Amino acid sequence: MARVHKGLAIISLCALGLTACAKTDEPGAAQSPGQQQGAVRIGISLPLTGDFSEPGKGIQEGYQVWADRVNAKGGLLGRKVELLFRDDASDPNRVSSDYESLITQDKVDLVFGPFSSRLVIPAAKVAESYNMVFVEPAGAAAEVFEQGFTRLFYAAPAIADDHYDYLADHLVKLPADQRPKTAAYASLDDPFAQGTAYGLRDKLAAAGVETVVDEVYPPETTDFAPIAAKIAAANPDIVVGGTQFEDAVGLVRALQELKVQPKLAAFSTGPTLPEFPEAVRGAAEHIVSPVGWSATADLPGNQEMVARYKQMFGGEPNEDAANGYTVGQIIETAVAAVQCADPSRACQDKLTQHIRQATFQTVVGPLSFDDQGRPEQAHMIQQYVDGKIEIVLPEQARTAELVYPKQAW
Amino acid sequence: MRIASRGLPLLLAALAIAYPWLVPNYYLVYAGALTVMYAAMATSWNLLGGFTGYVSLGHSAFFGLGAYGTGLLVTRLGVPWVVALVVSAVLVTAFAAGVGVAAVRVRGASFVIVSIALVSMMNLVVQGWRSLTGGSTGLQVPSPFPGLHRGQTHMVFFYAFLALLALALLVWWYVSRSRFGAGLRAIREDEDKAESLGVPTGAYKVTAFCLSALFVALAGGLYALWFGSLDPIFVFSILIGSYMVLMSLLGGVRHLFGPLLGALIVAPAGEYFLIALGETQIHLTATGLVLVLVVLFMPDGILARLTRRRAGPSIPDQSADQRLQEVTP
Amino acid sequence: MSLILQGLALGVLTGGLYALLASGLSLYFGVMRVVMVAHPAFLFLAAYLTYTVHTAFGVDPFLALPVTVPVFFVLGVAVQRLLVARLAPDNLAMMSVLLTFGLALTIEGLLGTFYTGSYRSISMEYATRSLTVGGVSLPYDRIIAFAVAALTLGVLFAVLVKSRFGRALRATIQHPEAARLVGIPTERVAGYGFGVGLATAAVGGTVLALITPFFPASHWVWIGKLMAIIVVGGLGSVVGAALAAVLLGVVEGVVLVTVDATWATMMFYVFVFLTLLARPQGFFGGRLAHRF
DSSP, X not given: XXXXXXXXXXXXXXXXXXXXXXXXXXXXXXXXXXXXXXXXXXXEEEOOSSTTHHHHHHHHHHHHHHHHHHHHTTOBTTBOEEEXXXXXXXXXXXXXXXXXXXXXXXXXSEEEOOSSHHHHHHHHHHHHHTTOOEEESSOOSGGGGGSOOSSEEEOSSSOGGGXXXXXXXXXXXXXXXXXOOEEEEEEESSHHHHHHHHHXXXXXXXXTOEEEEEEEEOTTOOOOHHXXXXXXXXXXXXXXXXXXXXXXXXXXXXXXXXXXXXXXXEESSGGGSTTHHHHTGGGGTTOEEEESOOTTOOOTTHHHHHHHHHHHHSSOOOHHHHHHHHHHHHHHHHHHHHTOOSSXXXXXXXXXXXXXXXXXXXXXXXXXXXXXXXXXXXXXXXXXXXXXXXXXXXXXXXXXXXXXXXXXX | OHHHHHHHHHHHHHHHHHHHXXXXXXXXXXXXXXXXXXXXXXXXXXXXXXHHOOOOSOTHHHHHHHHHHHHHHHHHHOOOHHHHHHHHHHHHHHHHHHHHHXXXXXXXXXXXXXXXXXXXXXXXXXXXXXXXXXXXXXXXXXXXXXXXXXXXXXXXXXXXXXXXXXXXXXXXXXXXXXXXXXXXXXXXXXXXXXXXXXXXXXXXXXXXXXXXXXXXXXXXXXXXXXXXXXXXXXXXXXXXXXXXXXXXXXXXXXXXXXXXXXXXXXXXXXXXXXXXXXXXXXXXXXHHHHHHHHHHHOTTOHHHHHOSSOXXXXXXXXXXXXHHHHHOO | OHHHHHHHHHHHHHHHHHHHHHHHHHHHHHHHOOOOTTHHHHHHHHHHHHHHHHHHHOOOGGGGHHHHHHXXXXXXXXXXXXXXGGSOGGGHHHHHHHHHHHXXXXXXXXXXXXXXXXXXXXXXXGGGOEEEETTEEEEHHHHHHHHXXXXXXXXXXXXXXXXXXXXXXXXXXXXXXXXXXTTOOHHHHHHHHHHHHHHHHHHHHHHHHHHSOBOGGGHHHXXXXXXXXXXXXXXXXXXXXXXXXXXXXXXXXXXXXXXXXXXXXHXXXXXXXXXXHHOTTOSSOOTTGGGO
């Protein structure tokens, strides 16, 4: 017995003595210069499985297209770009542990953001505490920017609450006899989806459009007919859905079945996905949604990205892919400007400072950020016209006239 | 023999205490803290599951309530974190007593279903009660140690979870030697017989349920303080509850160290599957198949299977009658 | 008032669908005292197979049934004989939950690997129209779902009541030992019981595919709801589950139109706890159901 104890004590003391000071990865610790010659390694955690896996996939493809283009041009500062993906399985524990391991174990040079407002906050906490600059493609909810993060930037034109700004302005400016008088809102209980719908609601309500239905449904909702029945009973002029894909389809179908015929129907993310028109059959016509990116827009690098995407993955890129690509463009420009891409605090500080004050030319248009990392631009409004997606607002970007009132579905 | 069985836990304890100093980076400290947290929760789960045979897939309800309770006390009322942790754990235990009275009226399968219903309900309540909990936007809890950097916080909570684990193990061990424990085991063997022989089965079951909820709630509270952001759909998830069950089962529900061993295997294995097979969803299949294989071929757990000897204190194999003799006066 | 009528009507239609989806769960529990957590995962497996048949051959989704129903029957027998029957009887409830939980994960992972995480949906011509009766709109897809559910359950009850196999199955459910004594091969009957249960999942999956978009993780949502239905109905009682399904469907529909979706979903669990407090064996279940 005693022998064992003594042995144990010796072993543990030795172990302690040897390794107590072995942890060299204090946050922001400088790397050995030799390591800088290798590839620029970028750590990314994405929900490749689980509830958010679909948009997670799009963002991953966007990142890959960007890395492919940069590498074809000779890399960042002459170093190849290497992307390290981790699957967070749509779980915030995982997303934290992914970034924790990418930063402290893999010692990546840069990190890119994950998907969904629900995962961005825990991820940004990790990046923030290791002083890494954190440009993210998908945390649009207002709350993301209220956590006091100093190194977080959202790489899209506007935060959730401002997605419908152009539409709200347009509706409010209509002549009094055409202006909608009543509106129904149904939103998924999710910070992003709710943000979009409520942003529009608050602006329209201030302009005197009466809110006749205001529903929130939990993510597990599968049956939308009763919600549609409520809307049908109120017979509103416009219907706004703070939706993602599954519920957008469910709502559109249920509204059709219950013969709700609004003058305008707006849904947040569902209609921007390519599966949408088929899922709702002919009903997609004249549905509007906010969109941060357009495949046809004449913006620097946009056509190149679309072409490269088609070549790599076949098919059309979606908005998520474009957002991922935008993150890459911002980092690429910032790295070129400050001439460093390593995890040292000095370099990350320089990158952060540069991103905060500069304006970036990206595939979603010129982007600049406020002190909390909010983008200061606006989303466009798209509409299905004759079966095709057209940009209808704002005027300078539009490819077709907004059809209002919409045809019956 | 005896030296091995006494020395091994001590060696492991020493290793566990030294662990944060042995590993080369903070990620491993973080992963270690998470593993110890699961071990503590699985051990607490086993206070109910191991003794009474009542399988709860819904213990994440207590985890989530403990986390939200602590978080809300700290953020909304400005209570010091230690007080918040204790108060919230006590409140959750009281709540568990209420639920327990209803839940333990049914056995076996019905109880499992009730436990699933409990988590789903709590998820809906916390998600729906936006004005109090923040709903789907989540609750951000300030760190109790703002002066420490992230890695140091991981170290602190590693030891906090370790202490909780030690406490849970101690309680399990104590119960296993007590009359109360013998009564619980009798319930598992034959509840009707135990009842007819005068074991107060209802009170015993509710007590075990509460005790088990108490430690899970403490783990939840520590998690809230450590992790700092809570989101109802992730905290009240059936997956967290099923992890506790899987770990206990894999290690062996009748053994003191069974759930701990299970946690030490499942947590790193999950990590490994995700990294090795993370590109597609096939890692879910891998996890699922492991579960199926364990259930089919190792239903008594590794400790029972691999060591025919008794590894640490455990519940001996006895017939129901022998067991009942222990508890009846 | 018309809104409540509308909610009521939709609730009845949805309840019919719930009855079909939950019937398999009652069967498994009846024959083996097994809680089959993987049942919803099998539903979505069937939904995906229907989707494949529909898109590959361009045929009506219901034409997938002649393929999926026999396949699922065989699958069910296999699950019972190869997996569930091997579990130790003394802790069957616990082990079966874990076993089928593992199966659910396995299926979800395979679906995700083959079909990716994207949403799939089948939308037919009739999916967006509805029948209006006295100010109440009845969507055709719900009517079809209800009709298919009613038909399937009708066939199921007829089999259980009239056929020799049905009698053997009911005997096995009611008293396995006695059934064995009078010469019923209870093992084999239990296997067929599982087969029939999964066959209902094949039909249920096709109907689900018609009315809602789905992705590999969709099954989680259904576990709680369907489990709640069979507890309220009384574990192991197929008729009880059907009645409870309609009851909960109606309650859900009415609460949805009068209050909101959170409370509507909550009703399922509220009813579970009410059932426990008032009648632990379930409102329509047998005397001993709560013992298993």
